[in-house]
Amino acid sequence: MRLTEQREGEIALPFDPGADLSESVCFIGRVKSPWQTRAECPKNMAAARETGQTAAVEIDAPYRQGLIGLQGVSHIILLSWFDRSQRNLIVQKPRHATEPKGVFALRSPVRPNPIGLHVSVVTALDVEAGRIEIDAIDLLDGTPIIDVKPYFASIDAFPGAVRSST
Amino acid sequence: MRLTEQREGEIALPFDPGADLSESVCFIGRVKSPWQTRAECPKNMAAARETGQTAAVEIDAPYRQGLIGLQGVSHIILLSWFDRSQRNLIVQKPRHATEPKGVFALRSPVRPNPIGLHVSVVTALDVEAGRIEIDAIDLLDGTPIIDVKPYFASIDAFPGAVRSST
Numbered sequence: 001m002r003l004t005e006q007r008e009g010e011i012a013l014p015f016d017p018g019a020d021l022s023e024s025v026c027f028i029g030r031v032k033s034p035w036q037t038r039a040e041c042p043k044n045m046a047a048a049r050e051t052g053q054t055a056a057v058e059i060d061a062p063y064r065q066g067l068i069g070l071q072g073v074s075h076i077i078l079l080s081w082f083d084r085s086q087r088n089l090i091v092q093k094p095r096h097a098t099e100p101k102g103v104f105a106l107r108s109p110v111r112p113n114p115i116g117l118h119v120s121v122v123t124a125l126d127v128e129a130g131r132i133e134i135d136a137i138d139l140l141d142g143t144p145i146i147d148v149k150p151y152f153a154s155i156d157a158f159p160g161a162v163r164s165s166t
Numbered sequence: 167m168r169l170t171e172q173r174e175g176e177i178a179l180p181f182d183p184g185a186d187l188s189e190s191v192c193f194i195g196r197v198k199s200p201w202q203t204r205a206e207c208p209k210n211m212a213a214a215r216e217t218g219q220t221a222a223v224e225i226d227a228p229y230r231q232g233l234i235g236l237q238g239v240s241h242i243i244l245l246s247w248f249d250r251s252q253r254n255l256i257v258q259k260p261r262h263a264t265e266p267k268g269v270f271a272l273r274s275p276v277r278p279n280p281i282g283l284h285v286s287v288v289t290a291l292d293v294e295a296g297r298i299e300i301d302a303i304d305l306l307d308g309t310p311i312i313d314v315k316p317y318f319a320s321i322d323a324f325p326g327a328v329r330s331s332t
Contacts, residue, residue, distance in 0.1 A: 027189075028278055062180075062181070068266075073271065103232040104232040104313075112194055150272070155212055162240045162319075
């Protein structure tokens, strides 16, 4: 069930971005996390790390062979599917922000395609059991996972990336 | 039209990961790139940068307000949708590899959810025209884009990430 909410200054699309069924996603597994409610779930990966709580990804049986060769990879990119987030708010006002911002300038779970991106450290891997232990996650327990990718510093790490406040 | 191919040592799923239409993706725009054929398209972002060729993302009209506030962000994460890639190869043998590997240990466009992840430098932004100029891209001209996210070094940059060859 997707939750619906709209704050002052926010702008909603006049249609449902999830209504066109021509291209679909499949769930390859689920997150196992300590977070049962939105109130306790860390708002980003930095906050998740600060809790010191670990987590895991459980890959469904048909997809487990896809983990072969992931041994030796220190960091992974997880793509999650925010199945409880509305998809139509194109301009949003985060609680901490003074001005509304476009969804593509935010990492909000509310987006046309409700996909989350999380870089985690792999602490253990069991290919046969389909289990990846990770250092931290900012996702509710049971959130669907739609992709796992190896993180490559050569193309993914830009420590000098900046955002000037506007 | 999705292309189908299977090399020796590769393993296909016994079902189509795109067949369950309960969760769908929408296209928010398209890539404008110099690459018209697979043969000329760079295989990764490092190779794309080496060409010196720039590119752009064109966001469709309904989604353009989502770019508000992206000014001042130096790097973005683009999520693309490989609409011409098959989705069922769970173990793959890249041309350069000696051993087959699981899809989740590869950045191959062939995956259960055919989503590509690309970190690009923003060189110009026109919110009203829905146009983001970027330094490079490893995508065919016209490939659909499904998300744009601001890149935050604090949670996305791990320059020390490694992969030991197995």
